[in-house]
Amino acid sequence: MTVEELRESIARQFGRSLHIRTLDTGSCAVCEQEIRLLAAPHYDLNRLGFFFTPAPRHADLLLVTGPMIRAFAVAARKTYDAMPGPKIVVATGACALGGVYPVDPFTHGAVDAVLPVDVWIPGCPPSPLALLHGLGVAVGRLAEKVRDLPFTEDLYPERTRGGS
Amino acid sequence: MTLWFIRGLRRGVVTTRYPARPDASAASLPTPPSFRPQALTSQTADRLALICPSGALHRDRRVLVYDVGRCTACGRCAAEAPDAVIRSGEFELATTDRSVLIKKIPVRGEAL
Numbered sequence: 001m002t003v004e005e006l007r008e009s010i011a012r013q014f015g016r017s018l019h020i021r022t023l024d025t026g027s028c029a030v031c032e033q034e035i036r037l038l039a040a041p042h043y044d045l046n047r048l049g050f051f052f053t054p055a056p057r058h059a060d061l062l063l064v065t066g067p068m069i070r071a072f073a074v075a076a077r078k079t080y081d082a083m084p085g086p087k088i089v090v091a092t093g094a095c096a097l098g099g100v101y102p103v104d105p106f107t108h109g110a111v112d113a114v115l116p117v118d119v120w121i122p123g124c125p126p127s128p129l130a131l132l133h134g135l136g137v138a139v140g141r142l143a144e145k146v147r148d149l150p151f152t153e154d155l156y157p158e159r160t161r162g163g164s
Numbered sequence: 165m166t167l168w169f170i171r172g173l174r175r176g177v178v179t180t181r182y183p184a185r186p187d188a189s190a191a192s193l194p195t196p197p198s199f200r201p202q203a204l205t206s207q208t209a210d211r212l213a214l215i216c217p218s219g220a221l222h223r224d225r226r227v228l229v230y231d232v233g234r235c236t237a238c239g240r241c242a243a244e245a246p247d248a249v250i251r252s253g254e255f256e257l258a259t260t261d262r263s264v265l266i267k268k269i270p271v272r273g274e275a276l
Contacts, residue, residue: 041178041179042178042179042180043179043180043182044179044180047179094218094233094234094235094236097233097234097262097265098231098233098234099218099219099220099231099233099234099235099236100218100234100236102219112262117262118260119258119259119260120233120258120259120260120262120265121257121258122196122232122233122234122235122257122258122265123237123255123257124218124235124236124237124238126255127193127255129180129182129187129189129190129193129255129256130193130255130256130257130258132182132183133183133255133256133257133258134258136183136258137258137259137260138258138260141183142183142256144256144258144259144260144264145254145256145257146232146254146256146257146258146259146264146265147259147261147264149252149254149257149267150198150267151196151197151198151199151230151232151252151254151267151269152198152199152200152201152269152270153198153199153200153201153202153250
């Protein structure tokens with residue numbers, strides 16, 4: 001199977017319906033609140049073909065929050081190993097991306113240290129809209145935009161100065 | 165039950181159309197800041213790097229290295245230097261490449 005065939009097969013399998021397993025590796029639970037909101041009527045994740053599943057063996061996508069505390073690393077690895085391939089790992093929130101917590105005897109500091117991350121979703125917490133965009137990026141339905149954002153003023157000439 | 169049914173009929177569909185159409189609530193989300201290079205001196209950059217609680221900012225010679233992935237949008241940099249830091253309004257920041265989240269902001273510098 002060539003790389004193109006594999007990519008096409010992943011797009012075909014994940015393009016329609018996808019099951020998500022969430023994994024809390026020591027987050028403050030605000031990311032979980034935002035993830036839970038995805039199932040609420042306003043965002044209604046199921047309309048896009050995403051579903052939450054409690055079993056890693058039924059999951060296609062692992063949505064990881066938190067800074068990956070060392071006590072949880074083995075469990076996270078087991079969860080990842082239990083998932084059938086092809087699988088996607090999404091690091092969610094500033095903790096999982098290496099922000100809030102340093103590398104110390106208690107945490108790995110970022111999800112990358114333990115699991116092979118495919119998609120990163122920044123935000124503290126990422127809003128449900130950001131999570132929807134991240135899930136779209138993960139399955140290849142939405143294009144990523146952040147590559148072209150310079151985060152300097154040149155991009156926003158119409159905005160006036162003010163707070164964040 | 166009847167009341168809920170009538171209420172539902174009156175309010176219509178509340179589900180957002182995102183990502184097919186933009187969502188109205190996106191304008192009020194807390195978002196990572198962006199910077200004005202003209203107002204960003206090396207002293208300001210150092211000060212911002214010092215107060216950033218999540219280590220998203222540090223200065224590397226003439227650029228302010230800004231890791232958007234680490235930013236928690238707390239707003240302390242905007243409070244510290246309101247003329248150099250503005251709201252970006254960007255929330256679609258998910259990426260398949262971690263390195264594109266690290267932005268390099270040029271610093272208006274006198275000395276290195």
